[in-house]
Amino acid sequence: MAGEINKSCGLDIHKSFLIATILSRSGEKQQQRIKRDDDGILSLRNWVTSEKCDVVACESTSDFWVPIHDSLIKHLPFIVGNARDMKAFTHKKTDKIDSEVIAKLALNGMVQPSRVFPKKHREYRSYIRLRHKLVQKRTDIKNEAHAILAPEMFNLKDVLTDIFGKNGREILSGISSGKNVDQIIQNLSPNVRKKSAQIRELLDREISQSAAIRLQICLKLIKNFDDSIELLGKEIFNYAYGNHKREMEILKSVPGIGELGAATLIAEIGDFKDFASGDKLASWLGLVPNVYQSADKYHNGRITKRGSKVARWILIQIAQAAARTKNSKLKEFFNRKKKSIGHAKAIVALARKIATIIWHLITNDEMYEDETGYIKGEVQRRKIVETEIFSVDERISIISEIFAIVEKKKPDIK
Template sequence: MKEKACGLDLHKKFILAAIIDQGGTTVEHRFSRTQTDLFALRDWVLFHDCEVVACESTSDYWIQVYDLFVGKIPVIVGNARDIKAISHKKTDIIDAIWIAKLALHDLIPASRIPDPETRDLRSLIRLRKFLVEKRTDLKNQVHHILDSCLFRLSTVFSDIFGKSGMLILTGVTDGKSIAEILATLPVRTRKRSEEIQSILETTLPELAIIRMQCCLNLIKELDNQIETLMQRVHQCVARQTRLLRILTSVPGIGYIAAVTLIAEIGNFTNFSSGDKLASWVGLVPTVNQSADHLRMGAITKRGSRTARWILVEIAQAAVRTRSSRFHAFFTRKVGVIGFSKAIVAVARKIVTILWHLVVNDEEYEETEGNRKQEIRIPKAKQPKFLTLNEMFRILAEANIFLKQSDPHGGG
């Protein structure tokens, strides 16, 4: 049994720390979320001879605290649902003392902490997801502008943001004539020039053009930023080619879905079974049992929200593959439990299969010898390394440049 524990109530701008011992004596202190105060927090905890530090997994605030203490004192990062205080009052100091009490008696289930490399990859993937969602919002705004002006470009192109669609939209915002816009289109698209011309004859108001140009510029910038992020992602997963091959062998999983699973789940072997992994992701039902009454409720939705989201997306893609076992499984379930629950059931089935494949180093096969066509895995662009002679040459040129006098009289 521990003699002394520290509980931390984490906030955006400050941390409230409380230390409690077996006799019930408490010591509290408030620290700012600055680098100096974080080191002061560590020294304060170590000075009081605490045997464990505990905190909630609040946003990303716990990461700096975890890295601060790891290797020096045991750190428990717990789910907020498991640490909720039972009190008629709620204050920061009550929360910190309650966390310390739970840690003192080993009553906080420790959350799974990924390694730094996985955390970095996860931050990249989540930022990419955020940017893609913003890009989608902008594309929907462009659709709204065009539809409100009766500019029905979507009746000709399934994706107006493809190559031909973007040439037309850019031409319209640049003020080009109909003939000039048609001349820029690929030969294959010109076969539908009559339909396109009838749409281009619709006059767009000046304000609509300004709004659309603003959206298109932002979409292009987001495309560039997403591409930059993906180059870094390629570098992060460059040594995990085998794992990518295993994951992408499953129907519905492409490269983006595979790297998202790697980022969110990390090491699959940390889980003792596929069911444990499904439970961690939050794809298992809640259970309420009393005497002879057993009620299975909605899924728990614990764990990574992003992992749960991508697994549902994978399930929806997998059931569209009519020759797959997932489609057959979905067809059996959908008539009984409905579309949404059937998709979640497929997602859970997929995550348990993924665990088995990764742990046993196997690729998915529908039938013996019948494998999904391999997906091309992008290669990371390696940064250029300079030789020693090249470095000396660059330094010499920089030295010559610095010795030159300022032509504007700067000396």
């Protein structure tokens, strides 16, 4: 922030109220408790502007700061700082002390601003994060369904690869609603109906009423989650392709990155040009190790895990996929690292490398190119070796010649 700060305001924000402290260079202090509603935010804005504050600062905990930020940012600088860097250095912990400490840090220019995305982008990111949570919850419900079926001895995995696919749900719905086996089999796809004997043997048992009720509830919840995830997916991709089409194309050219991965990275990282280098981006994502140094001792610890958890998670998933991609430099990098540091650390190292690669690609508007000749989306066709076709007589003649050669090479046994 340019210029000297003569007066600052620190906010300790909670769900229903906030504590605001105004400090000046002369040592004057004012403090108020304000309700966190429309009237309270308006009174806060009028107060800090009338007091001619140079800056307002708060911690980036939860999303309670968002409406306050959006209201005040049009009138004066508003800094949202990382809570890790703004802890009170005192044995006491009260809302008033927290507010005053934030004001002091802001007054002395010691608050490092966090990146605040535009409102539209924050909404887009909220779709991504909600989808991520719904997928996790859907997985929990599926695991619960597995737990229901296990004691009932319904081992559908012996027949189906995915028991929550179309055919699997038809079977689960049938056994939970009391349908007979013929009705269930009739509604299955032709490929699965070929296994009707196995299905009959599997379903030749009764499910308990308790298990049936719980299974029905699980299936309904999974269906609701599927519908919600599909709806969010449409909103996500509409925004991603509508506003970041070029970035989507660039990201999808990288091994391991699909549509959802690209959309998630754009949502969580935002403008890649905010970072001076790929290493800065990797650091912001928490993919760099903690460093401990004292005198001649130097030690690298675990990764910092700062920044977006969702971005870090998707990069790890991308790295897992890239490590399995044939004929790519990324797989070669992973294999080299794996020999020295093991599988798990090699995946993290690959995730960091991918982060630096995508920063370079986006900032330079380049598509990913692999020196090994890997092209994403290209089907690796199986080589067909053409063999010469011989007639029956020719085959007999060749075999006879082979036997004759073998007989000649046999040693004489005396």
